[in-house]
Amino acid sequence: MKRSYIGIVILCFILFLNIIFTQSMVHQFFYENYVNTLIFMGLNLLLFPTAVIAYKKTIDVLE
Amino acid sequence: MSNKNNKIPFSEDNYTHNINRLNERKLDRRGFMKTLAGAAGVFAISSIPWGAVAAKELMGLGEKEYPHKKIADVDELPIGDAVEFKFPGAHDDAILIRLSENKYVAYQNACTHLRCPVYWVKDQGEMICPCHHGKFDVETGSPTAGPPRRPLPEIEIKVKDSAIYAVKVKRYEA
Ligand code: FES
Numbered sequence: 001m002k003r004s005y006i007g008i009v010i011l012c013f014i015l016f017l018n019i020i021f022t023q024s025m026v027h028q029f030f031y032e033n034y035v036n037t038l039i040f041m042g043l044n045l046l047l048f049p050t051a052v053i054a055y056k057k058t059i060d061v062l063e
Numbered sequence: 064m065s066n067k068n069n070k071i072p073f074s075e076d077n078y079t080h081n082i083n084r085l086n087e088r089k090l091d092r093r094g095f096m097k098t099l100a101g102a103a104g105v106f107a108i109s110s111i112p113w114g115a116v117a118a119k120e121l122m123g124l125g126e127k128e129y130p131h132k133k134i135a136d137v138d139e140l141p142i143g144d145a146v147e148f149k150f151p152g153a154h155d156d157a158i159l160i161r162l163s164e165n166k167y168v169a170y171q172n173a174c175t176h177l178r179c180p181v182y183w184v185k186d187q188g189e190m191i192c193p194c195h196h197g198k199f200d201v202e203t204g205s206p207t208a209g210p211p212r213r214p215l216p217e218i219e220i221k222v223k224d225s226a227i228y229a230v231k232v233k234r235y236e237a
Contacts, residue, residue, distance in 0.1 A: 003092055005092070007092075008095065008099070011099035011103075014099070014103055015099055015102055018102070018106040021106075021110075022109075025113055025114075026113065029116070029117055030175070030213055031213060031235060032120070032234055032235045034117035034120050034121045035117075035121065037114060038121070040110070041110045041111065041114030041117070044106050044107050045107045047103050048104050048106070048107035050103075051104075052100055055096050055097070059093060059096060
């Protein structure tokens with residue numbers, strides 16, 4: 001009955017992407033590349049449902 | 064639980080408080096994953112304002128012309144000197160430098176690293192940020208040393224009737 005840690009790995013990776021996207025977004029904003037800012041915001045927004053799905057799908061996975 | 068009673072002391076690692084907390088303070092796998100998903104939500108929500116402002120700029124609302132603002136009279140400012148002024152808003156620090164008879168440059172002087180004010184150092188011919196020794200090229204505003212990576216936003220200048228006016232903040236060339 002050992003739980004699998006795959007969910008944690010996926011969620012950590014999502015957090016990692018979150019950090020990268022946020023930093024790129026802020027940089028692109030100050031560079032006044034506003035389209036890129038919007039793209040990174042979109043990516044950040046998409047990561048949230050992804051994280052929720054990843055949580056739901058992996059929370060009960062057994063090894 | 065059941066066989067604790069007749070053994071004194073029973074094997075329990077805390078003698079000072081005998082309330083059994085049932086590990087309620089422990090961050091287990093499920094709690095950790097919930098935290099991570101929540102963090103993703105926080106990231107998502109906090110990136111919305113950036114996108115909103117970017118969208119606003121894209122639709123041209125940020126393009127609005129500010130009223131021309133007089134900075135100084137020409138004869139008040141010797142060659143090689145600088146004055147500080149506010150442009151376009153009352154809290155946006157800017158600096159005007161007179162490089163030669165007819166050459167003026169002006170920048171918003173919040174350092175592009177962490178927004179410390181940037182100073183014009185005349186004898187070195189450089190703009191210097193005292194906070195982390197960032198340096199900027201005075202002709203272009205681009206960073207030459209230190210942590211800043213982005214040029215200072217340039218302000219367009221106009222000279223009319225022997226007075227110097229700030230016209231607008233130039234956009235970066237994409
Ligand atoms: S704030 Fe200017 S170098 Fe850090």
